[in-house]
Amino acid sequence: MRNIAGLNLLSIGGVSLTNNLIAAPMAGISDKPFRNLCYRFGAGMTISEMFLANSDVWHTDKSALRMIASNDVGIRAVQIVGSDPDEMAKAAEFNVKHGAQLIDINMGCPAKKVNKKLAGSALMQYPKLIETILQKVVGAVDVPVTLKTRTGWDKNHRNCIEIAQIAQDCGIKAITIHGRTRACLFNGKAEYQSIKAVKESVSIPVIANGDISTPEQAKDVFQYTQADAIMIGRAAQGRPWIFEEIAFYLTHGKLQKEKTIDEVEQVVLTHLEDLYQFYGEYKGLRIARKHVNWYTKNYVDSDQFRRLFSVLSDTSEQVKALKAFFSKIRNNQKS
Ligand SMILES: Cc1cc2nc3c(=O)[nH]c(=O)nc-3n(C[C@H](O)[C@H](O)[C@H](O)COP(=O)(O)O)c2cc1C
Known part of the structure; x- marks a missing residue:
């Protein structure tokens, strides 16, 4: 079966995606409202914000709001970190019990507060521990488990191929590679060479991630890495319709209006x-x-509006201000 631009339809351990465009997990952003928007605009899958494995915090509002519900739209993919x-x-078991259809393991987060507990990308330094974690998680649930990681800890320790092979051997059903090392944080440009090398070294689906922000780049990354899917993070902030833009471009070879x-x-x-x-409301x-900051940042003279918006403390004032902002832009376009 083929979908956009002749790409093979992706099935991750029996979970079928409607296309090969995935919305990245982003703590503080990929909440249910944002994931719903990404699905509405054509993402083939979205992944939740990371859910802490430490059960001491599961009763908190923060964890509760990050839980998936069994009536959520789209594929219910939950990311865990620990x-x-x-x-x-x-x-993993807890989230599956509450409706998760896929568990993703975070091995890419560079945040100090996460890494100092050896979680997120810090795990890349300990392949043996990675193996134990993956085996335990895969053994605990009967839904597909995926892994999201970086190219390595730093430029002298790029071990994503080793990790991808461990993952495959442990029964991980797909691996996402963010084309940066932990040491790179978000600096410099993502490098796709390592993603291509991972793709050549494993048979499970490989998802390419990092700095894909236009339909043209999406096409280039697919072609260069031969990845099975791409994952979009920051480019969807204030532009959740980027998924349909990419799908349109890959299908028709031209940009959508x-x-x-x-x-x-x-x-x-x-x-x-x-x-x-x-x-x-609070x-x-x-x-x-x-979100409004991202949605409006590219409009001419929007700085003043954003400053004003950032201090409004009433929902009806926010809606009123936004309507006035867009109305002004419409009028400017007409004149
Ligand atoms: C604000 C923010 C929060 C993020 N939170 C997570 C997270 O919870 N789990 C994770 O695996 N990656 C997280 N990431 C990394 C993204 O999933 C993605 O790998 C990274 O942003 C690179 O992709 P991009 O260039 O398309 O944004 C986060 C990134 C950002 C910007």
Whole structure:
């Protein structure tokens, strides 16, 4: 079976994706409202924000809001993070019990507070521990388990091929490689050579990630790495419709028409409504600020609007201000 641009339809351990474009897990961003938008605009799969394996924090609001619900739209893929194999296995079981259809293991997060507990990308320094974690998690659940990692700990220790092979041997069903080492954090450019090398060295699906922000880049990364899917993170912030733009380009070989102001306004207003509903007004309007910042940053003279928006502390004021902002842009376009 073929989907966009003749790419093979991707099935990860029996979970079939509608296309090969995946929305990256991003803590503080990939919440349910954002994932819903990505699905609406054509993502083949989205992955939740990371869920801490340490059960001491599962009762907190933060963990509760990161849980998947069995009526969530799309593929319910939950990412877990931790370093204790038994805790990781329990976290996987817990999430599957609550509706997760796929478990992704975070081995790429570079944050100091995560790495100092040997979790996230810090694990890349300990292949034996990785093996134990993967075996325990795969053995604990009957849904596919995937792994997300980087190219290595630093430029002198690029071990993503070794890790991909360990993953495959442990029964991991797909591996995502963010084309940077941990030491690179988010600096410099993602390098796709290591992703291509991983693809050549394992038979499980490989997902290429890092710095893909246009349809043209998406096509280049597919062609160069021969990856089975690509994952988009930051480029979807304030532009969740990037998935349909990429799918359109890969299918038709030309760029889709830009969204109109009216269309963008509708997306933003719907997103805000969902945030208020999901988090409640107090938290929802605070989270809305960063999204609105991204949605509006490319419009001429939007700095002043964003400064004003960032101090509004009432949901109806936020909606009113946004409507006024878009109306001004519409009028400017007409004149
Ligand atoms: C704000 C933010 C939060 C992130 N949180 C996570 C996370 O929880 N788990 C994870 O595996 N990666 C996380 N990442 C990394 C992304 O999933 C992705 O690998 C990275 O941003 C590179 O892809 P991009 O260039 O398309 O953004 C995060 C990235 C950002 C910018």
